Amino acid sequence: MADYENKASNMYFSTNFKATEKLRVFSTVTYYTAEGSLQEVLMPDVEDRLDGDLEDQDFDMEKIPSYSDLDYEFLSFKLGFTYKLTDAVTWSADGDYVDLKDNQGYVYGIETGSYFMVRSGFKVDF
């Protein structure tokens, strides 16, 4: 028998601000953590089931729990604005930054990585 524990926290904060009649600014921050771990493996007592010259073998299970350790931190930040150039044309720009920190690595190895995206464009209303 063994216990498997999983703990995850997710927090976010977002705001939208109309700075002027033409300018609107928005942002979102998200932070997420997740941990998973197998606790000590306790093998059942089988002494009463031994028969003949069989002996109970006491295997070392000490390292088995570490196979399943997971430990992630995730941060995402988004910032952008829209600016009304004319009644029909709006300029917008935004950016995303995502950072994942994998403190353990498991099936796919260490998955630590980051992602950055910037975007800008014009919206025309007809």
Add this chain to the structure above:
Amino acid sequence: MKKLFSLFAVCLILLLSVNTVFAGEDTQEKYSLWFGSHYTEFSDYTKQVGKYDLGDDEFMPEFKVNYISKSSNGMFSLDGHYYDDHNVYGKVRTTVGNTFKANFKYRSMILQEGQDLLTVMEAREYLPSSGNAGGKMLTHEILDPNADYNTHRQEISSNIEAKLSNKYNMRLVVAHRSILKNGTEQKIASTHCFSCHMTSMTAQVDQTQHQFEAGIDASNNQFDLGYRFGYRVFENHATNATVNYEDAKHPVHGGAGGEFGPRMIYEDTTVEFSRYPKTEKMSHRLRLKKELGNGTVSGSAGYSKTENKYTDLSNKAYTGHLGYAFRMNDNTRMNIKVAVQKLQSDDPFIDLPTYREGATDGNTYDFDYTRYSSLDRMVSKFDAEMIKRLTPKVTLSLAAGYHMNNRDDYPVYDDGLNTKKMYGQLKVRHRKGLRYNSTLKYRYEKITDQYISGRGLFEESGHGVLEPLVDTSKWVFYFQREDLRYQDITSLPTQVHKFEWRSTYVPNNQISINMGLNAKFDKNNDLDSLEVEHTSYQPNLFISYNPNLDWTFNTGFTYTYDKSSLPVTVALFDG
């Protein structure tokens, strides 16, 4: 991809034509076009942070289009977004009076998948007497290091509803959905005996799934009747992955091939593995709803057949339900429902090579058997719920049910498990105007004869129990040890407690606070020496603050805790 785009374009033209024909003189149009560019950059491991974005470290074009046309006679709208060749979205909707309604949707996306490095698939026998490593081992090999697995998923769907007749409000309903997946994925094969060896390789993915549904609905003030026919096909058109099973030999010294070979189903051959099925499903469903007394009675009956065209194996499902929802008095409502479902699978005969065929010592064995599926079952459910308004602010709901899941042939043919579940549920809702409302719910479930593995987890000692297959031999084989297994095993509970709390508080027009808690505790005490338990709780808090028309703030927090106490199986060499 071109076919789907063509189909989407044809649908668009058709809907535009319909809309043009029915457009009124008072038509109002509004549309916008967004055009721009995006740039992406990745660092380190990209498969997780870029799970749905292949990215490209150069400026890529991006477009969005929105169009809506409204008149007194109907509506037409179009929304589209092109991010890159792998991420495209389009949706077209139209409504013409109350006689015609349709929408078409196209969506494509990319899914990046990591490569299982198989690093934990490595072990070697240890010989305590000598303190040395033994010859038996498990190894792995990645045949495609640095493989870049990803699949491009495209989905196009359509829903059309047209009025056929004003009499009984008769309507034709037609829906369609196609899903296409192309790319590559990881396949892992395991060989055995001579080389306990895991190999990883790249396989192509070229899957199509088409779904079609058509039916007729009719209704008036007294009844609502409908029929649906469904059809679905799935196929993977890519060449299947293959693996070479080496000739079976002794794991330590590589000899005794004549002994080990005839114990294998495959050896010294190359075969396909991990093959997707080619499935076809047809279904029929009839439903009826009718006013009866001071309530509404509803019922449905369904039949479906799913067939794997490669194996000629099929599964049939028969379903039915009957419900009655009625008002007991001005403050009390009652919902009663009875449902049944029968699943029936084919029982194929599995013809296997004779174990140790040609052996002169008589120790041969025939493993042929008829496979009775654990899918076969008869599910019966009875549920009842009473909802009573205690005061203008407080509503109470009491629910109870009894469910039976009778698996005819599992774990043993004609001697199956009949799992029974009883539950009771209490729900109270308090509402104080628009300012405050709160809901509390508790549910208890008791399950007997829970689903368990057909084989035990542990082995008894075999001394003095196992006998040679023939009197002239002293050999006892590993497969005979199956008879020694004991200990029921399952991760499913026999008792479940669930608790839910939700509250919303709106002190003024600027602030809104939502908070809640989900908690669940379950356990199974019916297992001999094992005790299965699960504990989970999830509190959450969300706050929205709008101090004035210019500022908006939103924040939230969710915490999840799960704990499972479960059996762990550790693989050991030498049986």
